[in-house]
Amino acid sequence: MSAIRDELARHIEQGVIPPFNYAYPSRSAYRPLNGTWNIRDIWAEDLKRHPVPELNLYLHVPFCRYKCGFCNLYTVISEDMDVYDAYMDALCTQIRDHTEIIQSRRLRTIYIGGGTPSLLSLRHFEKLFATLDEVYPNWRSTVEEVAIEATPDSIVKEPDTLGGLIAMGLTRANIGIQSLVPAEIREAGRGQANEQVIRKAIEITREKELPNLSTDLIMGFAGQTPESWRHSVDELAALAPETISTYFLTVRPDAWFSKTGAYQYMMSPDLYERYDYANATFREAGYVQESNVRYKKLGRGGYQQKVLTFHGVPLLGLGAGARSYTSSVDYMVGNVKPSLTEVADYITKAKNHELTPLTGFVLNDEEIVRKRLVLDSFDLDLGELNRFGYQEMAHLFEPVLEAAEEVGLIRRLPTNRIQLTPAGFKHRDTLSWMLFSENVINLDREYYAGLHKSNKRAQKHMGSEPISISGLKTAQA
Numbered sequence: 001m002s003a004i005r006d007e008l009a010r011h012i013e014q015g016v017i018p019p020f021n022y023a024y025p026s027r028s029a030y031r032p033l034n035g036t037w038n039i040r041d042i043w044a045e046d047l048k049r050h051p052v053p054e055l056n057l058y059l060h061v062p063f064c065r066y067k068c069g070f071c072n073l074y075t076v077i078s079e080d081m082d083v084y085d086a087y088m089d090a091l092c093t094q095i096r097d098h099t100e101i102i103q104s105r106r107l108r109t110i111y112i113g114g115g116t117p118s119l120l121s122l123r124h125f126e127k128l129f130a131t132l133d134e135v136y137p138n139w140r141s142t143v144e145e146v147a148i149e150a151t152p153d154s155i156v157k158e159p160d161t162l163g164g165l166i167a168m169g170l171t172r173a174n175i176g177i178q179s180l181v182p183a184e185i186r187e188a189g190r191g192q193a194n195e196q197v198i199r200k201a202i203e204i205t206r207e208k209e210l211p212n213l214s215t216d217l218i219m220g221f222a223g224q225t226p227e228s229w230r231h232s233v234d235e236l237a238a239l240a241p242e243t244i245s246t247y248f249l250t251v252r253p254d255a256w257f258s259k260t261g262a263y264q265y266m267m268s269p270d271l272y273e274r275y276d277y278a279n280a281t282f283r284e285a286g287y288v289q290e291s292n293v294r295y296k297k298l299g300r301g302g303y304q305q306k307v308l309t310f311h312g313v314p315l316l317g318l319g320a321g322a323r324s325y326t327s328s329v330d331y332m333v334g335n336v337k338p339s340l341t342e343v344a345d346y347i348t349k350a351k352n353h354e355l356t357p358l359t360g361f362v363l364n365d366e367e368i369v370r371k372r373l374v375l376d377s378f379d380l381d382l383g384e385l386n387r388f389g390y391q392e393m394a395h396l397f398e399p400v401l402e403a404a405e406e407v408g409l410i411r412r413l414p415t416n417r418i419q420l421t422p423a424g425f426k427h428r429d430t431l432s433w434m435l436f437s438e439n440v441i442n443l444d445r446e447y448y449a450g451l452h453k454s455n456k457r458a459q460k461h462m463g464s465e466p467i468s469i470s471g472l473k474t475a476q477a
Contacts, residue, residue: 004434005403011430012407015269017220019250020293021432022306023330024374025367025440027323028447030332030359037329037357043101045328046314049368049387055105056305059091059128060319061117062343074321074338075115087320087343088124090350092131094318097353099135101316107136108313109145109305118150118173122164129168140169145304147172147214152201163208172212172243172303175201180232184221202239212301213241219274220249229274237285242301244287245294246278275426291378292420292428310375312384320346327368331360365389366396367437373397374432377410377424381417400434 047053063084064075078084095102110132132139146169155162155175162173177198179185185194205213217232236244248271279289287295296302309315315325320343323332333355334342349355363371365388372385382390390397401418404410409424409431420428436444449465452458 002399002403004399005406008400008403008409008431008434009407011434012427013269014267015272016267016430017248017250017271018429018433020247021374021429023323023325024371024432024436025330025361026444027332029361029440029443030330031361031443033329033331033357033360033362035356037331037360037362039098039101039355039357042324042326042329042331042357043104043314043316046326047104049327050312050314053105054108054308054313055102056109056308056313056315057102057107057111058305058315058317058322059095059110059112059117060114060317060322061087061091061112061120062115062319062321062338063087063119064114064116076338076340076343078340079119081121083343084120084124086347088120088127090347091319092127093353094350094355095128095131095135097350097355098316098318102136105314107139107142108308110139110143110147111145111305112148113174114149116151116154117148118154118158118161120161121158122161125161125165125168143169145172145212146170147174147212147303147305149174149176150201151176152198155201155204156197159204159208162204162210166208166210170210172214173205173210174214174216175205177215177236178218179221179224179228180217180235181224181228184224184228184232187221187223199239202241212243214243214245214301214303215239215241216245216247217278218247218249219271219278220268226270226274226277230277233278233281237281240285240297242297243294243303244282244296245303246275247293248275272426279426289425292425310378312372312376327363329357329360329362331357334358361440361443366393367440369393369397370435370437370440373401373435377418377420377428377431377435379417379419381415383416397435400431404431 060074062074062076063078112128136142148165148170150162150173152175155173162170177185180195180198182195185198202213202215215236217236219229233246282295283289286297287301288298290296290302290307294303294306305315309325312327314327315323317324317332320334321332321338323330333349334346335358346355361367368388369385369390372380401410404424405412407423408421409427410418411421412418424431452462453464
């Protein structure tokens, strides 16, 4: 047996829980681009690599009413309507500045994320959708999904906003609930979204006939027990949203929970038992598994933008803190650390047409192949990767895939397609981390080690150089 196989088997036995891999390379691997790339060149290079030009559009609204303890996304606390007005003007200007890039591709999905974009007024969305009409007039015919991120309390407070969005073309709302146990909701820092508010929000989405309600639960909150987890799972299955996601709690050094001085990859086979319970319960309730974290009602639920992005369809991210994913450079027009000052800077630069990639990661052919392997191993034709030199670089990836096959995480079909097995879905993130390049792992470790050094409480509890806050290091074949 190979060293890689032993390493992978040990991670599974220990119940290692690395962060969910929804992007590769991770934001922590971004570094200053120092003016070496401009937006036009990035997207022109990407267009050369795709025989069928398509596009996902992500629009970021960073504002929140409160900060969830586990969140390390690009968010800022603000309910200032004047700031919202200026921000929407800036975002619409940025959309217009990308007209050529958008019009050169078939628009497949639109996702308004955050933050909590449902805090905005309906007039903000009317302006946004009018801008989309201007730039891509036929978008309602081509897009397969128009989605927004929301909190239960924002839906309850302004139900007419949701109704207006549905009338304008909204097909899915991601409403984060995390738990249906009051103590766990408070632990998450979401006291304004208690169980009654959650149930009322779901009721409103039904009254407004939202096509796809997407909700989530988190495994591993402090004080959560197997019994309380089963309660949340059973209650959510009974509420029957079209889409359900279940995440392991992972606390990164830039999340609010990190102030406790505790963040590292968990090792807990017990939490994988909670995964098993949710998996069995949702399947029995008629859901199918779309990814390691997501379940959907067949033909009605799902998260199309994420699926397409994993398949290699590029994503244009607009707004402060948004990331763009291409096959040439993944980039941001700002820095990775959110602040109201930076949001103000974004508004000014967007108005003056001065936005340019500041931080990012330049992808060579090896990293493009790794991106697809890390994200898309659920069902992947390896032959698609030959145009990026997969055959010539196979010695870099095949030892990991062979190890995964040996331990039962993947199966190979005669057509050179790999698919995750049920065990592979369960341990997908562990397998994905083993396909990271050493360069990305080192950049990730450097970034989070830097944050750790500024957290005195964490250094007291975890030491000056904790060993489990960044990438699983792959053994050599």
